[in-house]
Amino acid sequence: MASFYCRWRTVLVCVCTPCISLVLLFVYATVMLCLSMNDGTTGLRPNHFVAPGTFSNQSFGPLPKTFWELRQHGDTIWNRLQLTIDRHFNLILHPNNTERGSDNDTLYESLRKQGFSEVTNLDSMRKSFDQLPQQLQEFVSHIHRRDYPTLIQPDGVCGAGAKDEREAPLLLLAIKSTEQNFKNRQAIRQTWGQARWVAGQWRKGKVGGEGEGGGYVRRVFLLGKGREEDVGVSSSDLLQIESERYGDILQWDFRDTFFNLTLKDVLFWSWFSHSCNRTLFVFKGDDDVFVNTPKMMMYLQDQLRKPQAHKTIEDFMVGDVIVGGLPNRVNQSKYFIPDSFYKGLYPLYAGGGGVVYSGLLTKRLEHMSKRVHLFPIDDVYVGMCMVRLNARVVHHPAFLTFDFPNRKEEEELCSYHTILLVHKRSPTQVVKLWASMKMTQALCWDAPLREANLNENTIKV
Ligand SMILES: *[C@@H]1O[C@H](CO)[C@@H](O)[C@H](O)[C@H]1NC(C)=O
Ligand SMILES: *[C@@H]1O[C@H](CO)[C@@H](O)[C@H](O)[C@H]1NC(C)=O
Ligand SMILES: *[C@@H]1O[C@H](CO)[C@@H](O)[C@H](O)[C@H]1NC(C)=O
Ligand SMILES: *[C@@H]1O[C@H](CO)[C@@H](O)[C@H](O)[C@H]1NC(C)=O
Ligand SMILES: *[C@@H]1O[C@H](CO)[C@@H](O)[C@H](O)[C@H]1NC(C)=O
Ligand SMILES: *[C@@H]1O[C@H](CO)[C@@H](O)[C@H](O)[C@H]1NC(C)=O
Numbered sequence: 001m002a003s004f005y006c007r008w009r010t011v012l013v014c015v016c017t018p019c020i021s022l023v024l025l026f027v028y029a030t031v032m033l034c035l036s037m038n039d040g041t042t043g044l045r046p047n048h049f050v051a052p053g054t055f056s057n058q059s060f061g062p063l064p065k066t067f068w069e070l071r072q073h074g075d076t077i078w079n080r081l082q083l084t085i086d087r088h089f090n091l092i093l094h095p096n097n098t099e100r101g102s103d104n105d106t107l108y109e110s111l112r113k114q115g116f117s118e119v120t121n122l123d124s125m126r127k128s129f130d131q132l133p134q135q136l137q138e139f140v141s142h143i144h145r146r147d148y149p150t151l152i153q154p155d156g157v158c159g160a161g162a163k164d165e166r167e168a169p170l171l172l173l174a175i176k177s178t179e180q181n182f183k184n185r186q187a188i189r190q191t192w193g194q195a196r197w198v199a200g201q202w203r204k205g206k207v208g209g210e211g212e213g214g215g216y217v218r219r220v221f222l223l224g225k226g227r228e229e230d231v232g233v234s235s236s237d238l239l240q241i242e243s244e245r246y247g248d249i250l251q252w253d254f255r256d257t258f259f260n261l262t263l264k265d266v267l268f269w270s271w272f273s274h275s276c277n278r279t280l281f282v283f284k285g286d287d288d289v290f291v292n293t294p295k296m297m298m299y300l301q302d303q304l305r306k307p308q309a310h311k312t313i314e315d316f317m318v319g320d321v322i323v324g325g326l327p328n329r330v331n332q333s334k335y336f337i338p339d340s341f342y343k344g345l346y347p348l349y350a351g352g353g354g355v356v357y358s359g360l361l362t363k364r365l366e367h368m369s370k371r372v373h374l375f376p377i378d379d380v381y382v383g384m385c386m387v388r389l390n391a392r393v394v395h396h397p398a399f400l401t402f403d404f405p406n407r408k409e410e411e412e413l414c415s416y417h418t419i420l421l422v423h424k425r426s427p428t429q430v431v432k433l434w435a436s437m438k439m440t441q442a443l444c445w446d447a448p449l450r451e452a453n454l455n456e457n458t459i460k461v
Contacts (some may be wrong), residue, residue, distance in 0.1 A: 028436030057123040067404035075124040076343045077140060081373045083114030099444030108370035116144045122201035137260045137342060139376050146266055152243045158276035160195040160248035168278035170215025170300060174268055176255050177287040179235045184287040187427035189246065190436035192291045195219045200298035213298045219248045222264045258334060259376040269366035282362055290425045290433055299420060317357040319350030321395035323375040335377060349383025349392045353401035353423035364389055398450040414444035
């Protein structure tokens with residue numbers, strides 16, 4: 001009797017348990033399916049699609065209701081434009097459109113133009129466009145254009161060159177300038193931007209000679225065209241003379257406005273890839289910064305000496321990194337980007353006051369930029385290209401694009417020997433600073449580079 005009861009129980013366990021499990025699984029699947037098809041009206045949000053650190057807030061990108069929603073950016077102009085290109089290279093939607101197969105300028109250009117006419121012909125887009133401020137409207141109307149001719153360029157070489165270079169230049173200084181900023185250029189030429197052999201800072205135990213830790217530096221200024229009334233009639237003539245004298249002017253035929261600055265990146269990358277392919281690093285920055293070039297040389301030499309350098313250098317970019325940046329929604333601001341133009345967070349990017357990247361990365365950026373629509377804020381644009389290259393900019397606290405955090409630190413004797421860059425300094429200040437750094441060189445030669453101060457916000461939002 002007892003054994004019969006036991007057998008019966010075994011049968012029950014063996015047969016019924018899988019059945020019950022299957023039924024439960026079915027119920028679970030049905031419930032989940034219903035929930036995900038129910039357009040969020042139950043108030044359940046798929047919060048795993050939200051980037052870390054963001055909230056469901058009007059100023060962020062709208063949360064997609066389901067993960068396969070393709071039109072998540074509705075009538076936002078830039079997002080819609082970019083979506084047409086991103087979709088073309090989406091390996092799930094178009095498995096055959098690999099990057100390798102389509103390394104073709106004509107293709108990229110026609111993709112950008114095609115997306116532009118598609119998107120701007122939509123009624124909803126026209127409405128968004130009409131709401132944009134005048135300057136952004138102007139930007140959008142020219143967003144697909146990049147074929148601006150070069151007006152002045154260094155003749156055949158990579159910027160003002162160091163004479164008798166015996167090795168590839170270590171650093172090319174590419175400095176955004178404008179026609180009327182002659183004083184800034186002159187100050188830079190005389191101080192931190194001298195194109196020649198620059199010795200790295202002397203180091204303890206390594207005092208072996210000038211050659212230690214240095215390299216050749218080259219220089220080029222990036223300019224668009226100023227308005228005649230701003231600079232006077234003969235500005236082009238003056239610039240031509242300046243170019244003949246110094247050989248460091250690279251000017252293109254587009255209007256030099258804030259929203260056109262991104263063109264300087266894109267066109268510079270293209271020029272670099274043709275004219276400077278041996279240069280190891282690029283500094284790209286403003287003409288109102290002060291750069292500690294000797295320390296920079298040493299820092300870059302250190303990067304080259306790191307293990308695995310030949311690999312890491314391909315992705316190398318360093319600067320003052322801004323994390324989780326939001327588009328500025330204050331309509332009086334110079335950086336104002338309305339909802340109807342761009343939605344979402346900005347990618348990780350380095351402040352445009354000054355950033356350093358490798359020559360190898362420059363070529364990759366040049367290539368990738370063909371697949372990213374111009375964005376009116378240049379440093380954000382570089383971040384957008386970096387994301388698509390799967391590369392990440394490194395933060396270094398010695399890049400002070402928002403100046404020293406306090407006066408006390410700035411007034412310390414060796415303060416300027418501990419930094420790589422500081423923004424912002426007038427031409428007069430730059431000349432003075434350079435002279436005073438020469439004076440304190442003997443005292444401060446071994447001051448280490450600035451490190452993150454725990455009291456200061458290293459992550460800016
Ligand atoms: C969205 O976030 C911004 C910035 O944190 C805040 O100023 C604003 O009040 C928020 N808006 C809403 C609707 O919560
Ligand atoms: C993709 O390429 C493969 C082989 O090159 C080809 O057989 C296939 O038809 C292509 N698919 C599409 C959608 O073009
Ligand atoms: C580049 O792409 C265009 C358009 O797709 C095509 O007509 C052309 O043949 C391609 N050129 C090369 C060199 O692949
Ligand atoms: C950029 O330059 C082009 C060419 O000069 C000009 O047509 C356009 O209006 C400029 N864009 C902006 C936003 O100023
Ligand atoms: C640099 O460009 C020249 C031609 O302009 C080419 O011969 C050379 O191989 C290139 N070097 C590198 C490292 O790409
Ligand atoms: C800026 O915003 C204020 C308040 O929202 C509005 O009254 C004003 O018209 C806006 N200005 C422009 C130029 O859009």
